[in-house]
Amino acid sequence: MNNSKQFAEIKIGDRAAFKVIVSKNMVDQFAAFSGDTNPLHMDEEYAATTSFKRRVAHGMIGGGLFSKLVGIYLPGKYCLYLSQSLNFKKPIFLETEVEVSGEVVKKTDAFKTLEINTFIRDAQTGESLIEGKALVKLLR
Amino acid sequence: MDKLKTIFSSVLGISKESIMPELAPQNCSAWDSLNAIVLVTEIEKAFVIRFKFDEAMAVKNFGDAISLVRSKGGKLDE
Numbered sequence: 001m002n003n004s005k006q007f008a009e010i011k012i013g014d015r016a017a018f019k020v021i022v023s024k025n026m027v028d029q030f031a032a033f034s035g036d037t038n039p040l041h042m043d044e045e046y047a048a049t050t051s052f053k054r055r056v057a058h059g060m061i062g063g064g065l066f067s068k069l070v071g072i073y074l075p076g077k078y079c080l081y082l083s084q085s086l087n088f089k090k091p092i093f094l095e096t097e098v099e100v101s102g103e104v105v106k107k108t109d110a111f112k113t114l115e116i117n118t119f120i121r122d123a124q125t126g127e128s129l130i131e132g133k134a135l136v137k138l139l140r
Numbered sequence: 141m142d143k144l145k146t147i148f149s150s151v152l153g154i155s156k157e158s159i160m161p162e163l164a165p166q167n168c169s170a171w172d173s174l175n176a177i178v179l180v181t182e183i184e185k186a187f188v189i190r191f192k193f194d195e196a197m198a199v200k201n202f203g204d205a206i207s208l209v210r211s212k213g214g215k216l217d218e
Contacts, residue, residue: 082174106184106185108181108184108191109190109191109192110180110190110192110193110196110197111181113177113181137177
């Protein structure tokens with residue numbers, strides 16, 4: 001469900017989270033539209049020869065999931081995405097269930113912007129996989 | 141002043157030595173509309189002050205930023 005809170009209704013400390021499985025289909029589709037068919041992502045035999053031992057999801061899939069976080073949940077409908085930093089802490093292997101979450105850490109009234117700390121964690125272990133910071137503007 | 145220069149240097153990717161009161165979007169290509177928002181956000185955090193839209197929009201150069209932070213009680217010389 002799309003959150004439609006306006007800037008004035010959002011408080012520092014507001015949080016949102018959702019869970020999703022980073023599936024083989026998701027990785028295949030990402031490779032198809034981005035053109036990143038690097039064998040670490042696509043070739044099970046090649047990936048088995050690396051230190052990872054199996055296919056690793058594209059890190060930028062995490063970026064896409066952060067887009068859903070800010071565009072749908074926090075802040076949601078009135079979001080204009082300005083920037084996003086990404087730190088890839090650990091690989092995301094195919095079929096891993098992850099929790100995508102964010103917390104508002106700064107409101108700037110002058111421009112109606114929010115700074116949101118963003119995280120992707122392994123939903124089972126809680127291990128941090130991707131961290132970053134989003135800057136979004138509210139259109140209302 | 142050093143704290144304010146550190147913010148501008150970090151956000152705009154320029155040396156502190158190059159930061160003069162005349163530094164402005166017209167002579168610093170990194171000072172674009174996105175970084176203008178980031179500058180205001182970082183200044184508010186660092187000095188624990190808040191700006192109104194009109195105040196933020198009135199900042200046309202680094203010298204204006206110094207004046208605005210001072211007018212809000214920001215401790216520039218700490």
